[in-house]
Every structure is written in C-alpha cells, then in structure tokens.
Amino acid sequence: MTTATYAGHDVEVDGEGFLEDPSEWTREMATEIARDAGIETLSAEHWKVVDFMRAQYAEKGTGPTVRVLGKTSGVSIKELYELFPKGPAKTAARIAGIPKPRGCI
Amino acid sequence: MANRIVVLGGGTGGTLVANRLRRRLGRAEAEIVVVDEDDRHVYQPGLLFVPFGLAHVDDLVRPRHAQLHTGVDLVERAVESVDLAAREVRLAGGTVLAYDVLVVATGAVLQPEETDGLTGPGWMERVFTFYDPAGAAALADAIAAFERGRIVVSVVDMPIKCPVAPLEFCFLADWYLRRRKIRDAVDLVFVTPLDGAFTKPVCNHELSGLLREKGVEVVTEFSTGTVDGPGGRLVSYDGREVAFDLAVVVPLHGGAKYVERSPGLGDELGFVTVDEHTLQSRSHPEVFAIGDAAGIPTSKAGSVAHFAGEVLVENVVHVLAGAEPTASFDGHTNCFIESGFDKALLIDFNYETEPLRGHFPSVVGLPLLRESRLNHLGKLAFEWLYWHVLLPGHDIPGVGAAMPERGKSFPERGRARERVR
Known part of the structure; x- marks a missing residue:
C-alpha cells in the first residue's frame, strides 16, 4: 500500500492506484487521478461515466464491467474506449475512487 | 394441498x-x-x-x-x-x-450475434465455437483438415461457462498438433480480456507457466469488438488486431x-x-x-x-415451512483442468480462498494445482459420476458442499505447509 496526494489530501492507494477508501474521494481528486491515468481533462462525457460508476458502486458494492457499462450507462462500448482508451471499466473506476471492478472468475 | x-x-x-x-x-x-x-x-x-x-x-x-x-x-x-x-x-x-x-x-446462453461480425461470413467455416454441440462437431472437421497457420483461441468477455475450458483447449490443441507432427507449422495464440490467463494469482502463475512451456502465445486485455472472418483478424475496441487462419471463439454469455x-x-x-x-x-x-x-x-x-x-x-x-433460510453456500468450486498428454490439474476454491497447492479432498488425495495422470483419470471418471451421482442428487463420498481447508497449503501461514486439520 502506498500514499498518494490528490487535491491536497493524502490518501492510501493500492498497487494499481485505486483508492483504498472510496469515501475519501472528492470531485477535485478525480481530475488529478485522471491526469495520473493519462486523461488530461475530464469532459462532460467522462463525468457521465464516472458518476454512473459511483452510483452503481453505492447501489451494488461493485463497479460495473465494460459490458454492463455499455448496456446501462447510455454510452456505447466504442465510445467508452474513445473516452478511456486504456480500459473503460478499470480507468473510470480508478477516477471514480472505487475499487477495481470485480472481474468474474 | x-x-x-x-x-x-x-x-x-x-x-x-x-x-x-x-x-x-x-x-x-x-x-x-x-x-x-x-x-x-x-x-x-x-x-x-x-x-x-x-x-x-x-x-x-x-x-x-x-x-x-x-x-x-x-x-x-x-x-x-x-x-x-x-x-x-x-x-x-x-x-x-x-x-x-x-x-x-x-x-447461461451463448450470444455470438452480440459481437460484430462473429456470425457473419466465415462463421462455421474458419470461425467456430466449441461451446455448443454443433460448433464442437464442425470444429472437429476443421481441425482435422488444418495443416499450417495460426489458430487463435479467443474469449470475448466474461462471464463464461467453465473459464478454464479455453485454456484446456489450448493445451489439448498443442498435444493434438504434436501427435499429428505439425506443431511446428502452427502458431497457437490465446486471447483474453483479462490481464492474465486466470484471475487468481497462484493459479494464474501456474497456468501461465504451462502456456509458456507449450509455446502458446498469450494476448491479454484484448476486448474483442469485431471478428473479421474473411480478413482473418480479431479487432479489439482499442484498435489492436490479432490475425488468424482459424479462430476458436468463446462468445458472450447471458441468462x-x-x-x-x-x-x-x-x-x-x-x-x-x-x-x-x-x-x-x-x-x-x-x-x-x-x-x-x-x-x-x-x-x-x-x-x-x-x-x-x-x-x-x-x-x-x-x-x-415458513422459516428463514439458514444454510449458507461458501462458493465452493472444483475443476479439473485437462493439460494434454493424459495429464490434468485440479483446482478447488471458494469465495474466500483462491486455488492453492496441496491435496484434495484431504491431506491424502488428488494433487492440487499440479499436473498429474491421476487428475486426468479423475476427469475421465467424472463423466460417470455426473450421470450416476451428481444428477440423481447424491453426495460424492468424502466430498462435502463446503470447501475443505484440510490438505491445502495456505501461504500466509509462514512456510507453506498443508493444513492437516
């Protein structure tokens, strides 16, 4: 476990940069986490996905996979990859401050 | 009433x-x-x-x-x-x-039509699935006629039935091609949306090693967006391509x-x-x-x-009876993984415990997470057990619903040592 500083706050992150405690997250942090994840500015479309991820996490305790995002977020899988080229579910979850979506086993 | x-x-x-x-x-x-x-x-x-x-x-x-x-x-x-x-x-x-x-x-049902191009030109000609009887039978003919080129085994996305089956397919393909003495003329490629061969660390390490030993190339984090049958390529959502002469695709699954x-x-x-x-x-x-x-x-x-x-x-x-449910399922899963040359591995795990080494169902038993002939015999014997013990709803002697901890090597307990009680 390591410590990262986002928006002036020290937060614990795991080896892949996911926040250990989703409740520490703020919208200001999201902008800086996005930069760390290779996304310079978060557009309204990015935010739509990030907010959706947080809502789903609050409701179900886990973030959606890309496939479920494509079916339910109102953003197609193709567009999701344009927004988050390095993997939409993983990157959007990291920016949203929630744990890495539980891959199916 | x-x-x-x-x-x-x-x-x-x-x-x-x-x-x-x-x-x-x-x-x-x-x-x-x-x-x-x-x-x-x-x-x-x-x-x-x-x-x-x-x-x-x-x-x-x-x-x-x-x-x-x-x-x-x-x-x-x-x-x-x-x-x-x-x-x-x-x-x-x-x-x-x-x-x-x-x-x-x-x-779960297969949804090949959900992936762009998968059921288009080339489907059941050079693009197959072995996840249904018709596909498996057609693939048998195609593989028998295959002489040289690239065979790509691809998982479109999770969840799928039996997540180890595509790996087993690679292992058996390696065995089959060697037996036909054409292994050198064939590239075997495994394409997965995951970041490794398997999601759980200890098991991933073991299975990745086996793939390497058998000369199977692994392409990870590849989310297949399009299957181009006539062009012989898989295209991912992020624009990468994997070329194939024969594609064995595990389609999307749904309820x-x-x-x-x-x-x-x-x-x-x-x-x-x-x-x-x-x-x-x-x-x-x-x-x-x-x-x-x-x-x-x-x-x-x-x-x-x-x-x-x-x-x-x-x-x-x-x-x-009007009461609350009290019985609790622990996520117990047990899979034989056929690895070719009359050998197989066995994995046993649940919600809490990832597949570990050791023995099943107890200290004396089938070796876990290791290739052995005994596990291969276990896999073959399982077909009989399926029809005669599982389906009739009997328990398998010595194997309970809950995952046994006995016989497993838990890494966090200092030296990895099999738990005896």
Whole structure:
C-alpha cells in the first residue's frame, strides 16, 4: 500500500492506484487521478461515466464491467474506449475512487 | 394441498435440485415440476474433447426425463416469462404454471450475434465455437483438415461457462498438433480480456507457466469488438488486431431470454440476482437460483451447481415451512483442468480462498494445482459420476458442499505447509 496526494489530501492507494477508501474521494481528486491515468481533462462525457460508476458502486458494492457499462450507462462500448482508451471499466473506476471492478472468475 | 415447486431448466442444477427435493419432501408435501424446452441433456464438459476426436456429440446427450426421479414431472415447453407478483410462470402456447417456490436453473446462453461480425461470413467455416454441440462437431472437421497457420483461441468477455475450458483447449490443441507432427507449422495464440490467463494469482502463475512451456502465445486485455472472418483478424475496441487462419471463439454469455422479459427477475446480463450465500432472491423469498443462471460471484461450472444444490434444497425446505433460510453456500468450486498428454490439474476454491497447492479432498488425495495422470483419470471418471451421482442428487463420498481447508497449503501461514486439520 502506498500514499498518494490528490487535491491536497493524502490518501492510501493500492498497487494499481485505486483508492483504498472510496469515501475519501472528492470531485477535485478525480481530475488529478485522471491526469495520473493519462486523461488530461475530464469532459462532460467522462463525468457521465464516472458518476454512473459511483452510483452503481453505492447501489451494488461493485463497479460495473465494460459490458454492463455499455448496456446501462447510455454510452456505447466504442465510445467508452474513445473516452478511456486504456480500459473503460478499470480507468473510470480508478477516477471514480472505487475499487477495481470485480472481474468474474 | 401440496405446495408446487417449479424448477425452470432441466440441466445440471435443475435436475439435481429436483431430485434432491423429491427425496426430501413427500408427495403430499410438494409437487415438483421441471420445465425445459427440449428433452436433450448435454454433458457439457465433454464438448471440449469433441474437436480433437476424443468424444462424439451423440455420446454426450441423454434424455432429460430419464435423469429425473419418479414423482418429478417434466413439462417440455419454452418459458415465456415469470410474473413475480402473481407467482406464475407463463409457458409458450399460453399455459400458466402457478408456483409456491420457483427455482431458476436455466443456465447461461451463448450470444455470438452480440459481437460484430462473429456470425457473419466465415462463421462455421474458419470461425467456430466449441461451446455448443454443433460448433464442437464442425470444429472437429476443421481441425482435422488444418495443416499450417495460426489458430487463435479467443474469449470475448466474461462471464463464461467453465473459464478454464479455453485454456484446456489450448493445451489439448498443442498435444493434438504434436501427435499429428505439425506443431511446428502452427502458431497457437490465446486471447483474453483479462490481464492474465486466470484471475487468481497462484493459479494464474501456474497456468501461465504451462502456456509458456507449450509455446502458446498469450494476448491479454484484448476486448474483442469485431471478428473479421474473411480478413482473418480479431479487432479489439482499442484498435489492436490479432490475425488468424482459424479462430476458436468463446462468445458472450447471458441468462436465458425469458429473464429479460420478466421484470425484476434478472440483472443487466439476464442472470438472476440472488444472495450469494442463501441463493434466495432478496426481493422475493420464494424465488431461488442455481448454477450458471445465478448472478453470484462464482465460476459458472457444474461443480458449483452440485455444491450449491445441497444448500438450496435445505433453504427451500425452510422457506416452505415458513422459516428463514439458514444454510449458507461458501462458493465452493472444483475443476479439473485437462493439460494434454493424459495429464490434468485440479483446482478447488471458494469465495474466500483462491486455488492453492496441496491435496484434495484431504491431506491424502488428488494433487492440487499440479499436473498429474491421476487428475486426468479423475476427469475421465467424472463423466460417470455426473450421470450416476451428481444428477440423481447424491453426495460424492468424502466430498462435502463446503470447501475443505484440510490438505491445502495456505501461504500466509509462514512456510507453506498443508493444513492437516
């Protein structure tokens, strides 16, 4: 476990940069986490996905996979990859401050 | 009047649950009805062997009704929808079946049409799946005629039935091509949306090593967006390409179609939302799900249905008696992984414990997470157990529903040492 500083706050992150405690997250942090994840500015479309991820996490305790995002977020899988080229579910979850979506086993 | 238990699906989970319930409850207590659209029960683990001529589809199929105990009725109809509020199942043709308890066991269905190009030109010519009987049989002919080039084994996205089957396919393909003395003329490539061969670290390490040893190239984090049959390439959503001469694709999976037509029953992918421990619906206590149909964080595998069966039956009996469900499923999963050359590995795990080394079911037993001939014999013997022990709803001697900790090497306890009690 390591410590990262986002928006002036020290937060614990795991080896892949996911926040250990989703409740520490703020919208200001999201902008800086996005930069760390290779996304310079978060557009309204990015935010739509990030907010959706947080809502789903609050409701179900886990973030959606890309496939479920494509079916339910109102953003197609193709567009999701344009927004988050390095993997939409993983990157959007990291920016949203929630744990890495539980891959199916 | 007797309660009516309706079981949707006469596959692995539905059959073993109906049979266990029949033995547990007298006829005056419960009527048990199984609904399925046909009378063909496929031994699905056998499909893996069909492309290599090691099994034939006809030998893998038996009538569903013959697997059900006397006193279990089979209704051969497709399901139209479930009305949760009215506690009724609507069948094709207009029949309505009221239930006191509903068990959803209709498994997972393949959705190849959901991937761009997959069922287009080239489908069943140079692009196949071995996940259904017709595909497995057609692939057998294509592989027998294959002389040189690139065979690409691709998983489009999770969840899939038996997540180790695509790896087993690679191992068996390596064995098969060597036996035909054309291995040098063929590139074998495994393409996965995951970041490794398997999601759990210890097992991933072992299986990645095996793939390397056998010369199978691995492409990770590849989300297949398009299958271009005529062009012989897979294209990922992020624009990468993998060329193939022969593609073996595991298509997207979802729940049975009627789940989507039944408001409140399933999740976005059509799997039925139930508590991962009690297997009971959170919103409708008289509704349960088992096997691949259940939206719980396990592998979609027959062993899960078997281990969960005991728990589910216990909880159905509680609910019929007006009590709370008390039996709890631990996510126990047990899979043989065929690795070619008459060897196999065995993995055993649950929600909490990843696949570890050691022995199963106890300190003396089959070696875990290691290739051995004994495991291969175990895999072959399993077919007999499936028809004669699992489906009739019997326990396997020495193997309980809960995952055994005995015999496993837990890494966190200092030196890895097998737990003896």
